[in-house]
Amino acid sequence: MNLVNIAMSGLNANSVALSVTAQNVANINTPGYSRQQALMASVGGSVSDKLSAGMGVEVTSIRRVTDDFLVKQLWSTNSTASYASHYASSMSHLENTLGADGFSLSAGLDSLFAALNEATTKPESQPLRQQIINEAEALSRRFNALNDAMYSQHKDMHDQRNAAVSHANSLLNNIADINKQLMEAQGTGGSAAQLLDTRDMLIGELSKVMEIKTTEQSDGSLQVTLASGQPLIMGGEAGQLKAMPHSDDAYMADLYVEFGNQSFAVNDSVGGELGALNDYQVSVLKPNQVAINDMAKALADEVNAVLATGKDLNGDAGTPLFTYDPNNPADSLTITDIAAEELAFSSDGTPGNSDVLKDLIALSNKPVSVTGFGNVSLNDAFTAMVGETAIKSRQAAADYEAKAAMNKQALTQRNNVSAVSSNEEAGNLMMFANVHNANMKVISTANELFNSVLQLF
Known part of the structure; x- marks a missing residue:
């Protein structure tokens, strides 16, 4: 029937x-x-x-x-939110470092010049002279501690980049493998829902590492490239990212995509976590390291040059107080083994004469060349660095809040349709x-x- x-x-x-x-x-x-x-x-x-x-x-x-537009929008906001998150985190770390009492160069400079001023009351006083040496040593420790902290963060950026590259390469291989399975499933007419969900999840993770573009192919696979066009996945074949260290700085690197027998240089920011790490290193951390080194060298050169014009309590020519070694990040600025009586505060060797000491005090306001800050006093250079970092940190935090909200909204829109x-x-x-x-x-x-x-x- x-x-x-x-x-x-x-x-x-x-x-x-x-x-x-x-x-x-x-x-x-x-x-x-x-x-x-x-x-x-x-x-x-x-x-x-x-x-x-x-x-x-x-x-x-x-x-x-599912809605392809909403899924791609989620991937795009994954990239921008991940970039903003890592950049804001790095800026916050640097702001906290520069703001720490033990790393404050301004406090160290103020203490040194305060000791120099106090010595003008009795230039021949051994305790006052020793206090100057003690403050100089304390200031050098501040420089070295700050330089070492920045150097450590520089190395951390390198380690994070290598981990991100390794993670990205693993994701690329897995996505290419799923592409193969999807092409086979399309040929047999089998269900591909689970494979498609898994691929979307993997690409979502990849988009957090770097900004990508995708193009659906007629065979069921998805072509994936960097935003700047370098190929990452073609059908069942995956490329591999490679970070090539700089010859002059092993913790800096250039990115390449190796696909088959070809190698593609990545000159633009790749977005996502990798983009944030590179941009922070290049635009913020490295310039500040250079500026700190400029300040340390300027301090050593200026103080030693003034001391060389005077004579100590023994009537001998002035000797250096500081030593600067740019090749030793953890101990770049040190004091010499100078004794208190060997500080050359007088141009003629007279114990009560403090004309050279006054020249040393005048260095507190003397402009010196600091990369990125122009010709400014050492104190003003560090103050400007702290202020600029604080502003950038607040901007980065605000940008992260905005990008995270957009990412959350994109996820909600996707879930409203697909969840x-x-x-x-x-x-x-x-x-x-x-x-x-x-x-x-x-x-x-x-x-x-x-x-x-x-x-x-």
Whole structure:
């Protein structure tokens, strides 16, 4: 009987729909899962029978509910939010470093020049002279501690970049492998929903490391490139990122993409975590390291030059107080083994004469050349560095808040379309169960009618 066949088609179709709903409910807490939907179509009747209502229903496909635009928007905001997060974190670390009492060059300079001023009351005093040496040594320790802290962060940036490159390469290999599986699945007509969800999740992770562009291919694979165009994934083949250290600084590096036998230089910022690490190193950390070294060298050169014009308490020519070694980041500025009586504060060697000492004090306001800050006093240079860093840190924090909000909004928009809604699926369960039972009732009714007909004979 057509009645039974129609009911059976409805029974089978709604059984599939119930299975799809059950799969959705089971994955309601699965990250990256895209809900599925059974698409049904009416089965038409015979074109030669005008009284045929049709032959029931069939499930034409199981749709993976997704929106490519929203997914790509999520990947894009992943990149910008990751960049802003890592850049803001690095700026905050530097701000805290420069603001720490033990790293304050301004405090060290103030203490040294205060000791020099105090010595003018009695230039020949051994305790006052020793105090100057002590403050000079304390200032050199501040320079070295700050330089070492920046050097350590510089090395951390290098380590983080290597870890990010390794993570990106692993993701590229996994995405290319899924591309292969998707191409095979398309050829056999199998279900690809889980593979597509997994690929989207992996690309989402990759987008946090660097900004990418994707292009869907007719064979089911996804082509992935850097935003600047260098190829990362073509079908089932994956390229590999490589960080090449600079010859003059092993903790700085240039990025390359190696694909097959070709190597592509990456000259633009790659965005994401890698872009933030590189931009912070190049634009902030490295220039500040150079400026700190300029200040240390200027202090040593200026103080030693003034001392060379005088004579000490023994009548001997002045000797240096500081030694500067740019090749030793942790100990670049040190004091010599000069004794208190060897400080040359007088131009003629007279114990009470302090004309050279006054020249030393005048250095507190003498402009010196500091890269990135022009010709300014040492104190003003460090104050400007602290102030500039604080401003950049606040800007970076505000930028991160904005980018994180955009990323959260993009995730919400994606989830509104693709994520599982418990209320919606509960409604679907009731609806498909009721329709399933209704088709069972149709079969039962058809059987009763058939039995009634049989009883007529």
